[in-house]
Amino acid sequence: MSEYTYEKDADGIVTVTFDAQDKSANTMTFAWLDAMEEMIESLKAEEGLTGVVLASAKKTFFAGGDLDFMLNSTQTAQEMYDYVERNKAPFRAMEKLPVPFVAAINGAALGGGYEICLACDHRIVVADPKAVVGLPEVTLGVLPGAGGVCRMVAMLGLEAALPLLAEGKQLRPDAALTAGMVDAIVETQDQLIPAAKDWIKANPKAGTKPWDKKGFKYPGGDATAPNVRMAAAMAPTMLYGKTRGLMPAPEKIVDIAVNSMRMGFDSALRAESRGLVALLRSPEAKAAIKTFFFGMQAVKSGKIRPEGAPTKFKKAAVLGAGMMGAGIAWAQAYKGLETVLKDVSVENAEKGKAYSNALADKRIKRKRMTQERKDGLMDLITPTDKDADYKGADIIVEAVFEDINLKAKVIKESFEMLADDGIYGSNTSSLPISVLAEFCPDPTRFIGLHFFSPVDKMKIVEIICGKQTSQETLRKAYDYVAQIGYIPIVVNDSRGFFTSRVFATYLDEGLALMQDGVSPVAIERAGWKAGMPVGPLAVHDEVSMELTRKAWETHKELDERLGEDSAFGKDNAATRHIGHAMVDLGRRGRKDSAGFYDYHADGTKTLWPELSQFVVEDRDVSIEDAVDRLIYRQVIETLRCLDEGVLNTETEANIGSIFAIGFPPHTGGALQFIHGKTKDLFLARAAELAEKYGARFVVPEGAIAKMFDSEQKA
Numbered sequence: 001m002s003e004y005t006y007e008k009d010a011d012g013i014v015t016v017t018f019d020a021q022d023k024s025a026n027t028m029t030f031a032w033l034d035a036m037e038e039m040i041e042s043l044k045a046e047e048g049l050t051g052v053v054l055a056s057a058k059k060t061f062f063a064g065g066d067l068d069f070m071l072n073s074t075q076t077a078q079e080m081y082d083y084v085e086r087n088k089a090p091f092r093a094m095e096k097l098p099v100p101f102v103a104a105i106n107g108a109a110l111g112g113g114y115e116i117c118l119a120c121d122h123r124i125v126v127a128d129p130k131a132v133v134g135l136p137e138v139t140l141g142v143l144p145g146a147g148g149v150c151r152m153v154a155m156l157g158l159e160a161a162l163p164l165l166a167e168g169k170q171l172r173p174d175a176a177l178t179a180g181m182v183d184a185i186v187e188t189q190d191q192l193i194p195a196a197k198d199w200i201k202a203n204p205k206a207g208t209k210p211w212d213k214k215g216f217k218y219p220g221g222d223a224t225a226p227n228v229r230m231a232a233a234m235a236p237t238m239l240y241g242k243t244r245g246l247m248p249a250p251e252k253i254v255d256i257a258v259n260s261m262r263m264g265f266d267s268a269l270r271a272e273s274r275g276l277v278a279l280l281r282s283p284e285a286k287a288a289i290k291t292f293f294f295g296m297q298a299v300k301s302g303k304i305r306p307e308g309a310p311t312k313f314k315k316a317a318v319l320g321a322g323m324m325g326a327g328i329a330w331a332q333a334y335k336g337l338e339t340v341l342k343d344v345s346v347e348n349a350e351k352g353k354a355y356s357n358a359l360a361d362k363r364i365k366r367k368r369m370t371q372e373r374k375d376g377l378m379d380l381i382t383p384t385d386k387d388a389d390y391k392g393a394d395i396i397v398e399a400v401f402e403d404i405n406l407k408a409k410v411i412k413e414s415f416e417m418l419a420d421d422g423i424y425g426s427n428t429s430s431l432p433i434s435v436l437a438e439f440c441p442d443p444t445r446f447i448g449l450h451f452f453s454p455v456d457k458m459k460i461v462e463i464i465c466g467k468q469t470s471q472e473t474l475r476k477a478y479d480y481v482a483q484i485g486y487i488p489i490v491v492n493d494s495r496g497f498f499t500s501r502v503f504a505t506y507l508d509e510g511l512a513l514m515q516d517g518v519s520p521v522a523i524e525r526a527g528w529k530a531g532m533p534v535g536p537l538a539v540h541d542e543v544s545m546e547l548t549r550k551a552w553e554t555h556k557e558l559d560e561r562l563g564e565d566s567a568f569g570k571d572n573a574a575t576r577h578i579g580h581a582m583v584d585l586g587r588r589g590r591k592d593s594a595g596f597y598d599y600h601a602d603g604t605k606t607l608w609p610e611l612s613q614f615v616v617e618d619r620d621v622s623i624e625d626a627v628d629r630l631i632y633r634q635v636i637e638t639l640r641c642l643d644e645g646v647l648n649t650e651t652e653a654n655i656g657s658i659f660a661i662g663f664p665p666h667t668g669g670a671l672q673f674i675h676g677k678t679k680d681l682f683l684a685r686a687a688e689l690a691e692k693y694g695a696r697f698v699v700p701e702g703a704i705a706k707m708f709d710s711e712q713k714a
């Protein structure tokens with residue numbers, strides 16, 4: 001048998017070990033389904049069968065559904081439904097066999113993999129932090145359609161199951177035991193199967209599921225219990241706060257979970273199949289599977305990395321122990337990279353190191369780090385004020401003040417400390433990499449490494465190639481970012497690179513809406529409705545309009561210096577007018593306790609009542625237009641980046657837009673948004689916005705050709 005091995009012992013216990021041929025993981029393929037159906041028939045025909053252990057010969061237990069099939073299926077809804085029903089039938093057949101089934105979980109059991117475990121009568125997991133269990137389908141815009149929703153509710157009760165299902169939580173063994181998702185933990189792999197067999201021998205009659213027994217009651221109360229009714233009534237409201245009605249999957253999960261308690265187990269299983277089919281056909285699921293699964297896989301597996309031997313970094317230097325430098329030092333040390341943290345004084349450098357101390361303490365408090373791990377991490381960070389202390393470093397990451405003259409000096413002086421084959425990265429947020437590279441003795445080894453704040457949470461780095469950056473340097477930069485566990489996206493140099501350029505359009509459109517007479521409350525609301533994490537006015541205040549103004553002035557200076565006429569700033573005319581006026585009014589943002597909001601002593605904030613002074617023309621903009629303006633500006637700027645070759649691939653655009661600037665995840669990213677809408681509808685809407693609101697909504701045709709013309713495909 002190609003998909004599993006089958007072995008019966010003298011006690012009548014059959015051990016089925018999943019072992020998909022020529023694959024590193026077990027997944028729910030058509031071949032697996034055929035094999036499962038055959039397995040059920042073999043078990044039914046077995047004489048003297050006393051129990052079944054399900055195990056895996058792979059590193060993980062079972063990886064789940066076939067996402068390629070889900071994304072690319074051309075089946076009709078009915079064909080899909082039939083397939084989903086066929087897929088879940090063997091699990092129901094397992095439950096109907098009168099002997100106990102035990103899952104011996106040797107590694108991760110996620111999605112369909114955990115649904116197999118749910119159809120068993122008992123689940124034993126090995127005490128390995130990699131052996132996570134859970135139903136993360138919701139994070140890919142779908143639901144667990146092999147009985148996962150119905151069985152979780154029946155096993156744990158509605159209140160306990162809902163958060164696990166609707167948030168797709170993945171739990172390590174100890175947390176899974178507490179949550180009731182597994183029943184026992186063994187210390188080592190070789191204890192798994194004996195423990196499973198012992199349980200079967202001790203529980204020979206455990207083969208009938210509670211929900212197949214007469215008089216079954218849902219744990220925590222059935223559908224009519226007041227607490228369950230309350231949970232069911234509250235769930236959609238609580239969910240809406242998180243999804244804003246933009247994500248159909250969690251809503252569908254709640255719907256099916258609640259109703260599964262009222263309709264009998266087999267009918268509930270069919271409702272679950274229907275729910276999965278509906279979601280599979282939604283643009284949100286396609287977007288999520290494409291970006292979060294296949295896109296992320298492509299980026300992480302090195303598709304965007306130039307070929308060549310991998311580089312392992314041993315010693316790194318971070319220059320500047322301010323907000324960013326301190327965060328980068330933490331990220332490096334967290335992954336075991338020896339880090340020298342340099343600032344103008346030892347005191348400053350120590351302060352930067354103290355940031356790691358505070359982060360580690362927080363984790364220890366939450367039981368997410370041991371003292372020993374913290375000690376090891378802290379030992380890796382050496383604060384200093386001397387360049388000589390990082391001599392021979394494999395990489396230097398410069399994160400001093402955003403001042404071109406200071407950076408020029410620092411780059412020139414520090415470069416000579418680098419190992420002969422080391423690379424030099426700058427964390428500048430706005431200065432062109434090719435310009436900074438001119439100060440570097442070897443510009444081929446100079447590259448942009450744009451981290452985001454706060455570094456410990458924003459796990460993405462925009463790698464920026466300057467005109468002279470070599471492919472070898474890019475490859476090494478990619479390896480560095482991967483080594484510290486961050487998502488690398490690679491772009492070419494441009495004012496504001498890719499991420500800041502696009503984000504600036506979101507912020508600018510917020511102010512353009514203000515000029516068009518949209519009330520500040522409605523502007524913030526439009527950002528929320530669009531799915532952005534924070535409204536544009538609140539972001540302006542956080543960033544500080546003084547910083548925005550400084551960046552604009554820097555670009556003006558650069559234009560003069562380089563004899564260029566960059567669009568940066570000019571395109572963002574509303575920011576220039578209103579943002580600069582706010583600085584003159586002494587309302588620079590949160591740090592002044594005054595910006596678009598007033599920040600009160602009790603920690604609350606309210607919109608400044610005098611913002612109507614910035615209205616240029618009251619244009620009666622609908623909320624739909626406001627929402628679309630905030631989104632289309634970003635999408636069109638992303639298209640410009642693609643058109644100009646700042647971006648190389650659609651995948652990086654999508655991942656970068658979501659993880660670096662918070663573009664609404666349900667869309668699958670700034671370019672996947674166009675696929676979700678369909679090209680024609682997107683172009684028509686952009687044309688409408690351009691006609692009503694101006695040329696900033698004109699779509700660059702070259703980028704559309706790059707996306708849709710197969711010969712030019714990005």
Ligand code: NAD
Pocket residue numbers: 319320321322323324325342343344348398399400401402403406410427428429430450451452453
């Ligand atoms: P910061 O003001 O918090 O820290 C800068 C640090 O550099 C200070 O501690 C300062 O003492 C130190 N410094 C100055 N001269 C130095 C020298 N010669 N050698 C060593 N250290 C020196 O600034 P930040 O917010 O951490 O920003 C640093 C860089 O990162 C800037 O280029 C900025 O544009 C960029 N960046 C910032 C963010 C952000 O959100 N703050 C995001 C991405 C990139």
